[in-house]
Amino acid sequence: MKKIYDFFASIKLTVVLLLILAATSIFGTVIPQDWQPFQYQQHFGDFGYKLIRFFSLTDMYHSWWFQLLLSILVVNLVVCTLKRLPKTMKLVKVSSPSVSRERIEKMRIHRTIESGKDLDECWEEILDVVKKHFPKLHLLRQSNESRGLVAEKGRYSRFAVYVVHFSILLIFLGALIGSFLGFNGFMNIDEGTDSSVVVTFGERKMLELPFKVRCEKFTVSFYDTGQPKDYVSRLLVIKDGKVVKRKEVRVNDPLRFDGISFFQSNYGVNLKGAKISLVDEKSGKEMKLDLPYRETVDVPGSDYKVQLVDFKDNFSGFGPALGIMIFKKDTEPTGSWILVNFPKFHGNLLGPYKVTVDSMEKRYYTGLQVKKDPGVWIVWTGCTLLMIAIALTFYTSHRRVWILAEAGNPGSAIFLSGNCSKHRGAFKKEFEVFVDEIRRKVS
Amino acid sequence: MILNSLILSITTFVYMGAAVLYLGSLTFRKEILAKIGSGVLILGLLSHTAGIILRWVESYKLGIGHAPLSNLYESLVFGAWAISLIYLVMEWRTGVRSLGVFPTTCAFLAMAYASFSKNIESSIQPLVPALKSNWLIAHVITCFLGYAAFAVSCGISIAYLVKVRNNPGGDFKKKTGDTGESTRGIALPDIHTLDELNYQTVMFGFLLLTVGIITGSVWANKAWGNYWSWDPKETWSLITWLVYAALLHSRAVRGWRGKKIAWFGIIGFACVLFTYFGVNFLLSGLHSYATK
Ligand code: HEM
Numbered sequence A: 001m002k003k004i005y006d007f008f009a010s011i012k013l014t015v016v017l018l019l020i021l022a023a024t025s026i027f028g029t030v031i032p033q034d035w036q037p038f039q040y041q042q043h044f045g046d047f048g049y050k051l052i053r054f055f056s057l058t059d060m061y062h063s064w065w066f067q068l069l070l071s072i073l074v075v076n077l078v079v080c081t082l083k084r085l086p087k088t089m090k091l092v093k094v095s096s097p098s099v100s101r102e103r104i105e106k107m108r109i110h111r112t113i114e115s116g117k118d119l120d121e122c123w124e125e126i127l128d129v130v131k132k133h134f135p136k137l138h139l140l141r142q143s144n145e146s147r148g149l150v151a152e153k154g155r156y157s158r159f160a161v162y163v164v165h166f167s168i169l170l171i172f173l174g175a176l177i178g179s180f181l182g183f184n185g186f187m188n189i190d191e192g193t194d195s196s197v198v199v200t201f202g203e204r205k206m207l208e209l210p211f212k213v214r215c216e217k218f219t220v221s222f223y224d225t226g227q228p229k230d231y232v233s234r235l236l237v238i239k240d241g242k243v244v245k246r247k248e249v250r251v252n253d254p255l256r257f258d259g260i261s262f263f264q265s266n267y268g269v270n271l272k273g274a275k276i277s278l279v280d281e282k283s284g285k286e287m288k289l290d291l292p293y294r295e296t297v298d299v300p301g302s303d304y305k306v307q308l309v310d311f312k313d314n315f316s317g318f319g320p321a322l323g324i325m326i327f328k329k330d331t332e333p334t335g336s337w338i339l340v341n342f343p344k345f346h347g348n349l350l351g352p353y354k355v356t357v358d359s360m361e362k363r364y365y366t367g368l369q370v371k372k373d374p375g376v377w378i379v380w381t382g383c384t385l386l387m388i389a390i391a392l393t394f395y396t397s398h399r400r401v402w403i404l405a406e407a408g409n410p411g412s413a414i415f416l417s418g419n420c421s422k423h424r425g426a427f428k429k430e431f432e433v434f435v436d437e438i439r440r441k442v443s
Numbered sequence B: 001m002i003l004n005s006l007i008l009s010i011t012t013f014v015y016m017g018a019a020v021l022y023l024g025s026l027t028f029r030k031e032i033l034a035k036i037g038s039g040v041l042i043l044g045l046l047s048h049t050a051g052i053i054l055r056w057v058e059s060y061k062l063g064i065g066h067a068p069l070s071n072l073y074e075s076l077v078f079g080a081w082a083i084s085l086i087y088l089v090m091e092w093r094t095g096v097r098s099l100g101v102f103p104t105t106c107a108f109l110a111m112a113y114a115s116f117s118k119n120i121e122s123s124i125q126p127l128v129p130a131l132k133s134n135w136l137i138a139h140v141i142t143c144f145l146g147y148a149a150f151a152v153s154c155g156i157s158i159a160y161l162v163k164v165r166n167n168p169g170g171d172f173k174k175k176t177g178d179t180g181e182s183t184r185g186i187a188l189p190d191i192h193t194l195d196e197l198n199y200q201t202v203m204f205g206f207l208l209l210t211v212g213i214i215t216g217s218v219w220a221n222k223a224w225g226n227y228w229s230w231d232p233k234e235t236w237s238l239i240t241w242l243v244y245a246a247l248l249h250s251r252a253v254r255g256w257r258g259k260k261i262a263w264f265g266i267i268g269f270a271c272v273l274f275t276y277f278g279v280n281f282l283l284s285g286l287h288s289y290a291t292k
Helices: A002-008 A011-030 A037-054 A057-062 A064-093 A101-106 A119-133 A157-181 A376-395 A424-442 B003-027 B031-061 B072-094 B101-116 B134-166 B191-224 B232-252 B259-282 B286-291
Strands: A109-115 A136-142 A146-153 A183-190 A194-200 A206-222 A228-239 A242-250 A255-257 A260-280 A286-292 A296-298 A305-312 A321-327 A334-339 A353-372 A399-407 A412-420
Touching: A002 A064, A011 A057, A011 A064, A011 B232, A037 A057, A057 A064, A064 A157, A101 A399, A101 A412, A109 A424, A119 A136, A119 A146, A119 A399, A119 A412, A119 A424, A157 A376, A183 A206, A183 A260, A206 A260, A206 A353, A228 A255, A228 A260, A228 A353, A242 A255, A242 A260, A260 A305, A260 A321, A260 B191, A286 A296, A286 A305, A321 A353, A376 B191, A399 A424, A412 A424, B003 B031, B003 B072, B003 B101, B031 B072, B031 B101, B072 B101, B072 B134, B072 B191, B101 B134, B134 B191, B134 B232, B134 B259, B191 B232, B191 B259, B232 B259
Parallel strands: none
Antiparallel strands: A109 A412, A136 A146, A146 A399, A183 A194, A183 A353, A194 A206, A206 A228, A228 A242, A255 A260, A260 A286, A260 A353, A296 A305, A305 A321, A321 A334, A399 A412
16 A cells, blocks of 8 residues: 555656656657548558557547556646645744754854844844845744744745646546537538537537527638638527527637537538429420429429439539439339539439439538537636646745844844745845845844 | 848848857857857847838738738747847846857757748738637747747757766766866856756746647637647647656756756757647648648
């Protein structure tokens, strides 16, 4: 037990862990994390891929061993804190209750001042100066022969480093909560339509939101150079049939609703509908049809129905093509790809009809990244604390002075010493200034 | 060539002059050369600042106004500016003029690479939507101030190792009052001063890198909805952060001083360089916009 405790209480472990984490993190930056298995095989060979699989390097930051390293780090941090916190408490609470010449002279930073003034007068002056420099002051021994004090400032700076470590734990906690209780996915919404289905990244699960998101309008603008300037989606949130929120979403400015955020992430063009002509091969009769995308339309004067179900920008090198299904009660639906730019193509057939495409109407769809992360506020709290606490750890310190004044014959002798938790060089200078000020006052 | 690029190219040569002067002062052990070097460096920093401000103004005149921190050229220029600034502040605060060679050389190389490499587009480009963010500006500024501090620390680390090699007194020993001033070495500060300066610079760099990583993740969260996605650039900045965290722990708690810390400082800066160049040129990721 003791051995285990000591293992986790050691800072050597911390340094080693930090370095191991740094070194192993390199793998994930060199080996792509989002490839398909065959890509790894092509690139790294069969054996390489086996190795990569064995060490879970295809998703190494979520692999068991990386998470284990992080867990050990957390335990290490907690145990170190438990071990050191009581000592720090002691250092902060009990300022040395007594002061003596021997103790002062034993300390690394100490000075002596001889004064012609008597003890009472000196002491008044000393108290004035000390109060100016140190907010907290304890009087120690007060007699006619000698007086002592300890004064200090910045004692809470000793806790700053604990706050640093605590905020790291907070960040881990927030990340854990986010990964268990949140999700991350995307939804594509055609202009003028709505949707409530989110497909998650990775596992590709479908999630149904308790409200609908409607994209009224999507616009993309370009600079003269042709680089994209801005993507904007005008979004509505519709809950129980009512519009409860509107927002123009752009990159860097998401829509937030009900703990879920919608980020502008990409866009594209989808089909809105097409006008086609059907010629009955037997009768030669021609008719025009208006097909909205993915809606079933009756073919007039027959019991056929057709639906425009799919669209390809470039079908096997023949340019755009429409995927249209045709069906009738009690028969299997059939479908085919109708080439838009080749109206005479012999394959442009749909059941008993020859098909030509007269026009197509397209519309933008907006690609939204949809994210729910209930842990994110914990992460930001941790981050804020971390920054403040690191600054305090580095740039504040606990500084103390001990002063003993003894009545001489005549005049008095003053013994001063100082001590600090950090930045001894700077403190030495500060101490000299302080001593000089007292020396001037009592001489 | 547009005026800002011209001024920035001239600044490059000013930095080269400063680097040569600092090197000369160490080689010939002439304090006066270092003093002139400081003067030249201050001039360089002034013209550098003017160049950056002018570039900012010119971008507004082109109607695509944005802070000049958006592509490889601009970040190199800002990085070099941060190095000279941080080094000059250190020189002013400590009065030590003998550590200027490395930082000025870094600033010179960064500027020369930015100004004269064929691969780097130096004209002012409009911002793509993802880069329009104040968080991004905060991110770039803090990261580069941090990187610059690490560059200065690397210089101090090298000076330390040179000093120890030339010094029969050897490495740092705890509680020796004797600092072993060398007889035939160069006029570098004693090893205790070097070690302490190194520590101070690393602390500053670590604080800024921390703020830089955090502002960067706030930005990523706003733009993509993920505060951390383990993209190579992010990961390498974390690696750098971990190395310096290890340095601070081994120093603060294990009591390591001297050579070991100096080596840490050099390895840490190597990570910085890889985060910046290696990731752009060898790995790919979200941040690859920077290579365009
Ligand atoms: C994971 C286990 C960790 C342990 C066990 C640990 C432990 C410690 C301990 C014991 C100290 C010294 C406190 C003192 O001066 O009394 C310290 C200092 C410090 N730690 Fe950690 N730490 C850990 C992780 C981290 C991490 C990840 C960071 C990153 C920010 C960090 C940042 C610091 C800083 C900035 C200091 C102050 C160093 C200085 O004074 O120069 N620690 N740590």
